[in-house]
Amino acid sequence: MSAPTITTSRAIPEAHPSGGLLAAASEPSGRAGALAASATFGWRAILKIKHDPKQLTDVIAIPVVFTVLFTYIFGGALGGTPGRYLTALLPGTLVMGINACTMYGGARLAADVTTGVSDRFRSLPVWRGAHVVGSLLGDAGRYLLAAGIVVTLGVAIGYRPDGGAPGVIAAVTLVIAFGLALSWLFATIALLVRNPTTVMSLGLAITMPLTFASNIFVQPRTMPGWLRAFVGINPTSQLADAARDLMNNTSGGAGPVAWSLITIVAITLVFGLLTLHLYNRQA
């Protein structure tokens, strides 16, 4: 077709009886299955990142800045040499990098609810969870990018994982699974507060203590007792230890890995079900 001419007041060309307006009569009114619908929503989430790539700034900048700063400023003092400190720090910044972008999916979901896009989706004959699962797939894309950047940067500045590729892959998978568990938490928050800005502020309020009141940067030996207690129960500490064990092939026992898995499953179950319940109920 040549360039459209907008000369008449009619929106519809008159040539064809329905002019493409209505679908061929034989077309069934169909529906996408739960998996296909989730994949479509995942594609939508990726498209949204593609159209607005500046939302990846934090995803890239936070782990890079913290890894480089901490390694060279505090590394010598904390670990003897920057190189030795990096061995303990890098699995930690992997956790940090993903924690820092867990609230984006929730914020997007809140935006969909406030703008009314979700109402259009809810009026379709598809599994209602697909919208949320799809937004989690977008999150997974972000997490994978953040993890890739942290690991590449680490290797570039001298980090050599004793656990090798399998160890790194296992650690990245575990950390992304934790990130997805937090995604469900923020999806729940999004459906409760229904405001993208509030989701982002709450996101910071939750992920900052999780990240800094942990053993990611320093071991808690010198911290006051109350803080040490929090660092001990902070799932992020367990996760950072699990990532260290897997990447550095240190046998801290299965403890941290097992605890992390339990935490991931528990958070996912509770907030996954809560999110689906809230999404279905909203009206």
Add this chain to the structure above:
Amino acid sequence: MSKNRSAGDGPAIEARGLVKVYGKHRALDGIDLTVRRGQVFGFLGPNGAGKTTAIRILATLARPDGGVARVLGFDVVSERNAVRARVAVTGQFASLDDDLTGYENLIILGRLRGLSRAAARQRADELLAAFDLTAAAGRPVAGYSGGMRRRLDIGASLIVTPDLLFLDEPTTGMDPRSQIQVWELVRRIAAAGTTVLLTTQYLEEGDQLAEQIAVIDGGRIVAQGTSAQLKARVGSGTLHVRLLDGQQRSRAQAILARTLEAPVCLGADPLALSVLLATPSYPADTGRMVGHAMTQLSAARVAVAEVTLGQPSLQEAFLALTGHPASPSAPSYEDTNQ
């Protein structure tokens, strides 16, 4: 659930006693409704009357707190997936994805409607061409004009031809040219056999499109009928009078109220008055009554600059049907028998 339209002989929408309560506010307070298949049905009412709430319930987006509704023969609560497979919603509340392009919006909805990748692309191209949006297909929707947006919005509802299309205020805030385009679209969709339920704040829109209109106010249907029937109930028309001298307005008001035996409205303009005329037994009587009123004004030396006899506006229709103005900005009718 069968795909065939075995339930296809009954009405497109049948609702009895629909109630929806938000907190203490009864958004719907017992709505009964029957919409025939293939009909264009209009919900006419001001903001907050309950139009959108009714559509949300019928489109399975909200659950009724009372009453039952069947859409195309399926219950909106227990058989909502069957309803969703057959209806499409377009409107104020069900909107588009601003960050994505028009093309991407259509592809996503096509895929969710179960089209293959190729079929979704083809349908998106067809719709973009049909709605004169091919040139804008690759641009994010955020940059579309109001008219383009609404066209895409309606197009998104036609990816798979629905048996019933809900249009929530399809032309609110549009310029007249886009409004006419949308009206034309609605007529063509209806001509192809799709039942259309539209809500509107404009009497003229209902008049232009809907075979049957329900006037909704405060969560209740206060009047129902064809446009002609409603107008007959509203009255034969409105007499607008403009004076040369604002000092004479109260005198003019008294004379008009007496001779026409109808309430006289004082407009915001200090020179203007309007009278909602009752429907006389003989249509010719309207002209005679107005002529008589003009003679009386002239006998009382009230200088008249302009006289027009027009169709009742939505504001006036509302006053006649509900006993109160459609919105706070409406002119107030004063008691002239003090």
